[in-house]
Amino acid sequence: MLGGFLLQASTKKEVYSWIKSIAFALVIVFICREFIFTPVVVKGGSMEPTFESNNRIVVSKTSAIERFDMIVFKAPDKDEQYIKRVIGLPGDSVEMRDDVLYINGKPYEEPYVKRNNNIELSKVTSDFTLNELTGNKKVPNGYFFVLGDNRLKSRDSRDFGFISTDSVIGEVKFRFYPLQEIGMPK
Structure with a gap:
């Protein structure tokens, strides 16, 4: 017992x-x-070739966002989350001329942008200035200007304007699916 x-x-x-x-x-x-961090599933092709639809990534909620970081944020025009690349920080002027990105007057190469080898399509990104798109000459405090890597298929700041820093969920830090592409995105 x-x-x-x-x-x-x-x-x-x-x-x-x-x-x-x-x-x-x-x-x-x-x-x-x-x-601290959260997993996210990429939807759509706006970030190709960097990310494809159904890639799984980890987003850091504690990172300081810098220019060219990839971020996930609450979409301003839908009840979804978007992933885009930060092009303009507060105080920056952004311009696209002849498929060359200019930030504060300085040209930048964009090796991450999906280029089409089709000869008929000579430009991937249409010319613009912030003033033409938003009425502002510079990115306002508390906002970012973002673009997708697949410029021909991306809804981004060219369509919906600046995104608030309050809508940012975090910075993309790690891809864990598909397994053959596991690691830090570029």
Whole structure:
């Protein structure tokens, strides 16, 4: 009888220990996902060739956003999340002339932009200035100017204007699917 009682007490202690461990793990996962990082599934082809639809990525919610970082944010025009590349930071002037990006008057190469080898299509990005698109000469404080890497198929700041820093979920840090492309995106 005593052996049965000891076995029951030991079993209860073991079950209680497992419940505490699982609860602790769930709290840690919740805190990490809510405040530090979160997984995201890429939808659409606006970031090709960098990301394709259904790629799985990890987004850091604690990163300081810099120019050319890829970010995930709440779409201003739909109940979705978009992934785009930050081109203009607060205070920047942005212009596209003859398929060359100019930020604050300085030209930048964009090796990440999807180029079409079709000779008929000589330009990937139409010419624009911030003033033409938004009525502002510079990116206002608290906002970013973003573009997709696949400029011909991207809804981005050319369509919906600046995005608020408050709508940013985080910076893309790591791709974990598909497995053959696992690692840090460029």
